[in-house]
Amino acid sequence: MNKIRTGDQVIVLTGRDKGKRGTVSQRVDDAHLVVDGVNMVKKHVKPNPMKxxxxxxxxxxxxxxxxxxxxxxxxxGKADRVGIKLLADGKKVRVYKSTGEEIKA
Known part of the structure; x- marks a missing residue:
């Protein structure tokens, strides 16, 4: 179970964009994700008349x-860690570590 999923509101902890907030738009693989407005780069693109x-x-x-x-x-209003809690019916849910309340996705 991924602790950070698509659609979650996240805050950047380290790097050039430290402190920025954004929404996770996609997961690239198990360890990397794309956050809207974070880690923006300038890419030089060649023209393609066919496309x-x-x-x-x-x-x-x-x-x-x-x-x-x-x-x-x-x-x-702060960053938080994510924990996994097992409910009585056997379902796993994500919870905030600081408060213990369930994360609404």
Whole structure:
């Protein structure tokens, strides 16, 4: 079970974008995820008349390692860790470590 999923609000802990908040738009693999507005790079693109794209410099969001982000707890307004709790009916749910309340996805 992934502790950080697509659609979660996260905050960056380290690196160039430290302190920025964003929403996870996709998971690239087990360890990397793409966060909207975080880890933006300038990419030089060649024109391709077959696809109808013009050349130039475009902004692109690159993946970031999941250890460099933490889930954002809106109740406390801070970053929080994620724990897994087993319910009575056998389902696993994600909870905030600081408060123990369930994370609404």
């Amino acid at each position: 109808g794209t013009t050349g130039g410099v475009v902004d692109k969001t690159m993946p970031i390692h999941q250890s460099n982000v933490a889930i954002f707890n809106a109740a406390s």
